[in-house]
Amino acid sequence: MASSGRANLLKRNPGTMAVFLGLLSVLIPARCDEQVPVIMWTSEGSAVPRQPPPAAGHIVGHQQLASYLEKALNVGPRNVVLFLQDKMSIEDFTLYGGAFGNKQDGVFPNLEGALQSSSSPLVLPAVSWPASNAVIGQLQDQLETSPLYMDPETLSQLRLNASSPALLVFRLPYGTGSDLLSAKEILSGNDEVMGQVMSIMKSQSVPYTAIYTGLQPSRKEAASLSMEAGLGGGRSLLQARGRYRDRERGRQPAKERPEVYPPVEFKEEGKTCMMLWAKGLTVSILRNNRWEEHDLTKATFEDKDLKLHGSDCDKSKAKLVLNYDNVLGHRSFKLIFAMSQRHYKVSARRWFTLDAVELEYDGTKATFNGSRNIYAPAEYSFRCKSVTNFRWPLLVPRSAKDPANQWRVSFEDFQIQGFNLSGSEFAYASDCAGFFSPGIWMGLLTSLLMVLVLTYGLHMIMQLLTMDRFDDPKGPGISVPQTE
Template structure:
């Protein structure tokens, strides 16, 4: 049992790291296989992290199990599935009730042999059924989970059973998590039926296409995230690229400020420097010990030494937390961003960065340059500076653990496309209203010529 769990956790790490790796993430689908027979796969033969398997490579991994494994092959084929489905809807905080893949996790943990391929080209899975058909020499039999009980399976006779699992990530009637939980229940019912009947089997789970995850949970987790088929305490991974946010801990057990950015650039004149690697990741050298936080104010201080072309650099984010009687809520605002470089100081009086005190703030671009001068307002004292934060997120109050709370985004609702749609709709409604008004005001003639009456004579003058 311990070996199975260790093997599962190793597969989990591979899956999660592959999910976070850059590249063709949208072209990948996971392939999970497990069997009632042992020694079908060697755990050391797992693919390299981030490697996307082709159809030939997928066959290389599955052929040994098809040749030496049980004759009954189950293919759980889902419409859409991505490795992010597991990381988003898997077990959270150790609470198994939050796990949408409890039956699948149990099957992988208890099976003598299991294989997890986190990144397979989705085009390879389209030919997987024909490959299985060629290996087993049997035509696929599409069955419903309830029909499994009516089949009389013979362990010595090859059989290829296909169970289709729906997935509707855009469904309004059923959220993605409920759909995945329903599919997991189908898997559990099929496996239980075969176990009760004593039929050895080889099961494979994959999808025809990758899915696009839209997380339907109230809190957006931005730091270290949940793991695939594991609780938060079992495996430590990092979401949002390859590094966690910068955290200032007021005490050992209390984090009061979180900050993250996909890119940080600062220049004074023409000397542009990149501070991203100095701020995040294993090579970070930033010092945040000068930061402070109370219930009403929070100051995040990022200090860098020996920055090329700029020397010592100090960035200060000054935030405040106030109660607004109009909304009867507490809101936090980022009031000032200050940049110091070898005695020079640039101060930006920020007016557009605010959010409820229990939320974090996120903006795709916070900058003082020609493109985004309104967020970090221009002034004569900062005209020679360029400060750019891309994928910016900060939270100075209400931090729970080491994870961002739900993000209040700076993106406006009325985009140019929405405005064009509204104007077009207004124009069409106006034309329709005017047409209906013209039709309703049509009047019939109240007099008609009588053809039987006397004709009108017009005297002629000579």
């Protein structure tokens, strides 16, 4: 009854959307830093059965969000426009949406207009952010089509068909830091982008379903903890409270959750011959003067079904091939590590090098050379805090015309070994950081400068000479001949 009452109120007065969001944000007792709102509506004239919103305080998970999407797409338009903001929290609407009478300061006029014109808007104020982060995959499975990353200029040149489904993704930025004015300006710009997209879709007379959500929350955990402390009215053990919340949500306590996932292993004849590990793995492509980023960490190290077909290793050469699907709009995407080892007469030992890192996508290959910077003794593994091609680059495009110049590859806490593995553990790591880091050199030079100044001062003090004659106030004055 409460849910249907709120739905009827929203239908009679859609202008109260921001107030509705603000009140729900106050009523939600759980941690705000773990939740992302999801707003869904259809184009004007599209009749879709209304779905009841969740009760106040309820957190929508993966399965329930998938159920909402499935019901909407089974009846409503299957051309989906997804506005995916980098960060979003319910507080963004209460702060900048004019929820407390200051409608002239609201930054979501296009969004409010779309909700007013839609026959069945749906607002989910509290969705667990892992579920919202996976919304692209859920839509892709239900529509059975790959996502197309767009911008308003590209959309104006695209001709859509109402009979064939399409998943159009528009990435929106979010202002970070303590500058509230910049965050407000960015949200206002995002609303203008949504207005342009909806205007273009209206001009093409194609019905669509629109979704507006974020990849992760925008509010810090400290703010939510301080709010919990205020509501609690007393002191408590935050660690015990966190374990209690985790137990209620069916998750493992923080101490029991595994923090380190296993490395990628390639075995041949039952023996591990290559291993790869990284704390973070991302790739980005330059499109329309804007970098579009895709995180491959989970798909690489947490997905047990990662395909390694095409990999090969022997005593002198090794090739590790990671196969992905639907990365940045490419149906086929491969990340290839080509390594080799040989004997060097100068050092009288064998060394292995990472000759190249290749990106192979839809028949195109981008190659980064790494042999100049990524190497280690053949019995060791190679480790580096950061391996990129754009910030202190260890990977360099093969040529100025290579497609690699349009890509960015970033590995965080990178470690790899392609030869002489014993069991399923890395050998001793050869780190990319040299013995004399910039900090050490700065300290040595500063110390040397101080020693030189001290030496010069002591030398000047030692050169001082004591006078051999002094004036006697009772006797005649000392006469110093001018000829001396």
